[in-house]
Amino acid sequence: MLDLFADEHPWQEPLGPGAAILRRFAIAHADTLLADIASVAAISPFRQMVTPGGYTMSVAMTNCGALGWTTDLHGYLYSPNDPQTNQHWPAMPDSFRLLADRAAREAGYPHFRPDACLINRYGVGSKLSLHQDKDEHEMRAPIVSVSLGLPAIFQFGGLHRSDPLQRVLLEHGDVVVWGGESRLFYHGIQPLKEGFHPATGRFRLNLTFRQVCKNE
Numbered sequence: 001m002l003d004l005f006a007d008e009h010p011w012q013e014p015l016g017p018g019a020a021i022l023r024r025f026a027i028a029h030a031d032t033l034l035a036d037i038a039s040v041a042a043i044s045p046f047r048q049m050v051t052p053g054g055y056t057m058s059v060a061m062t063n064c065g066a067l068g069w070t071t072d073l074h075g076y077l078y079s080p081n082d083p084q085t086n087q088h089w090p091a092m093p094d095s096f097r098l099l100a101d102r103a104a105r106e107a108g109y110p111h112f113r114p115d116a117c118l119i120n121r122y123g124v125g126s127k128l129s130l131h132q133d134k135d136e137h138e139m140r141a142p143i144v145s146v147s148l149g150l151p152a153i154f155q156f157g158g159l160h161r162s163d164p165l166q167r168v169l170l171e172h173g174d175v176v177v178w179g180g181e182s183r184l185f186y187h188g189i190q191p192l193k194e195g196f197h198p199a200t201g202r203f204r205l206n207l208t209f210r211q212v213c214k215n216e
């Protein structure tokens with residue numbers, strides 16, 4: 001079959017102040033990233049976290065890196081340990097670190113040194129309600145988000161929950177980077193539609209890289 005997209009080169013679309021979509025930026029590395037996600041999940045399995053309000057999230061999550069994002073009865077926190085295994089989160093694979101650094105650089109953020117990577121797994125109907133990424137201490141560093149597998153609609157708003165939302169379809173290999181003026185912009189993922197992707201089957205996987213600890 002003729003593959004119309006085999007020679008597609010990545011291209012960049014502006015999303016907001018300090019924010020851009022790097023279309024297909026990760027596509028050439030998708031297989032490695034997916035294999036590395038499986039290795040991480042073999043140590044720290046995907047789980048549906050429960051919010052402090054008692055709501056079970058529809059997205060399944062795990063982490064890798066020095067710190068991992070998690071929930072407990074009191075709130076959201078970054079912890080060096082996986083509360084389910086009582087061990088450190090798995091180390092961040094080199095493939096992750098390299099891609100995050102290249103993507104950040106491409107979007108105008110050189111020297112991105114993430115110490116946390118949240119891995120989200122969306123099944124049919126899974127969603128992430130509108131929120132800000134505000135549990136990190138280093139707000140000068142951007143968020144780098146990598147989409148793999150089934151497409152999803154990403155909502156990107158402003159500093160206030162009520163600000164108008166852009167809705168963009170994120171597809172396999174797309175990377176979104178937001179920082180600077182848009183670092184604290186509200187964002188979310190609309191409920192995943194049923195489908196099948198050759199690389200991930202009935203799921204969408206997303207990596208979000210964060211720098212939690214402050215640079216000296």
Ligand code: SIN
Pocket residue numbers: 118120128145147154187188189206208
């Ligand atoms: C997130 O906001 O943490 C994830 C966004 C996404 O899944 O694209």
Ligand code: FE2
Pocket residue numbers: 131132133187
């Ligand atoms: Fe987020």
